[in-house]
Amino acid sequence: MNIVIIGCGRVGAFLAGLLDEGGHAVTVVDLEKASFEHLPQSYKGNTLLGNGTDMDVLRQAGIESAEAFIALTQGDNRNLMAAQVAKEIFGVRRVIAKVNDPIRANLYRSQGITTFSRTSILGTLLQAMLDDDPEVGKVLLEKALAHERRLAGETPAGSPAKVSR
Amino acid sequence: MYFIVAGGGEVGFHLSQALLESGHEVMILESDRCRAQFIQDQLGSVVLNAPADEGRYQMEAGCGRADAMIAVTGDDAKNLVICQLAKLQCHTERVIARVNNPKNEIVFKALGIDETISSTRVIMGVIEQELPTGGFFPLMPLTGSHLEIIEAEIAPNTPATGKKVGELGLSTYGAVIGGIVRRGEILHAHGDTPLQVGDRVIVFSPTAAEADVRKALFG
Numbered sequence: 586m587n588i589v590i591i592g593c594g595r596v597g598a599f600l601a602g603l604l605d606e607g608g609h610a611v612t613v614v615d616l617e618k619a620s621f622e623h624l625p626q627s628y629k630g631n632t633l634l635g636n637g638t639d640m641d642v643l644r645q646a647g648i649e650s651a652e653a654f655i656a657l658t659q660g661d662n663r664n665l666m667a668a669q670v671a672k673e674i675f676g677v678r679r680v681i682a683k684v685n686d687p688i689r690a691n692l693y694r695s696q697g698i699t700t701f702s703r704t705s706i707l708g709t710l711l712q713a714m715l716d717d718d719p720e721v722g723k724v725l726l727e728k729a730l731a732h733e734r735r736l737a738g739e740t741p742a743g744s745p746a747k748v749s750r
Numbered sequence: 751m752y753f754i755v756a757g758g759g760e761v762g763f764h765l766s767q768a769l770l771e772s773g774h775e776v777m778i779l780e781s782d783r784c785r786a787q788f789i790q791d792q793l794g795s796v797v798l799n800a801p802a803d804e805g806r807y808q809m810e811a812g813c814g815r816a817d818a819m820i821a822v823t824g825d826d827a828k829n830l831v832i833c834q835l836a837k838l839q840c841h842t843e844r845v846i847a848r849v850n851n852p853k854n855e856i857v858f859k860a861l862g863i864d865e866t867i868s869s870t871r872v873i874m875g876v877i878e879q880e881l882p883t884g885g886f887f888p889l890m891p892l893t894g895s896h897l898e899i900i901e902a903e904i905a906p907n908t909p910a911t912g913k914k915v916g917e918l919g920l921s922t923y924g925a926v927i928g929g930i931v932r933r934g935e936i937l938h939a940h941g942d943t944p945l946q947v948g949d950r951v952i953v954f955s956p957t958a959a960e961a962d963v964r965k966a967l968f969g
Contacts, residue, residue, distance in 0.1 A: 638827055640853060662803055662827040669830075669861050688805060689831070692838060 587651045589614065589677075591637025591667055592658035596683070598623030600655065603732065605630045612646045615658075625736065638667045640674065653679040661686050668698050754779065754816045754842075756802030756832045757823030758789045761848060761869075765822060767793060777811045802832050805839045813840035822848040830854075833863045864894055886964050891957065899928075900953040900960065902967050904945050910967045916941030923962045925955035 593615035601613045602625040611630035614637045635642035654671035656664035668682035681699045684690040690702040713721035758780030779802035780786040786799035800807035819836035821829035833845035846865040885903035927939040931950040
């Protein structure tokens, strides 16, 4: 699958690494060259320097043949604008935008843009951890910790990581 | 009328001042505290020190009863979201966005924001009007549509000289000549009205057909 990611901060780079490893053709766009240093060394996908809300930059990133678009810049508004451009102008099938303001995330979700809010997801997870409610984060944490271990080099890439809880 | 101006930078400040001077009611949303204080000192209690891209502050500013939300920050993405929030949450009647990157005009239109102002385009328009050649001036877009008004001066040795209005074929592009200004007087533009050098024609045209209209008149 061709995937375009805008924003190569910690989350963008982490996700780009996972998707690249999963065999997808990934292009990650960021305004600053230094951001690409967040990418794991094994990353084989493309990087593109530019503004992810600019149509010409998105075209250059291959959005016209992309099946998924993920907006992960630091700005909620930029993510919402880029996601709408990807969906409405370029007709990308799967579009996800990180929108940290839960109210804006909810409003645009009702308009058909898939949004997720770090604020509400992380807040909910932390509350569950403090309440000793393991159900909420069970699968999520297992997978996340496995990724972390692999990144840390504890288990070789590709082999299933065991997680003790 | 009641206007909410999102962003109290240079554009927002002077726009608000002009609106207030014309007797309108204005509320400026400005997130920077120092800037908000400055505006309040200059213009009075017409500023709310809060970010304009959050629905609750738009509500606090009374977006439900506003005649228009005008987003004039220097950030296109922010202006887009401000206008969309006003439309979706407050059902504000009219939203107008400043577009800093002229390329984004198309984007904003595609995403439901019909009224945009691009300072780059306005300045280009002024420059084009000042230039002696051409004689083709897109004057203004028509509110809430993809139409515009064009003024063109019929020049010698162009396809339009000596032709009748009906022979220009403008209707093919969905454009019509609304009137002709000849030696300072207005003439009705009938299909059989012949055009003369120096006539200034006022054309109503789809924005997308601007190039075709130019071609029909100037070749």
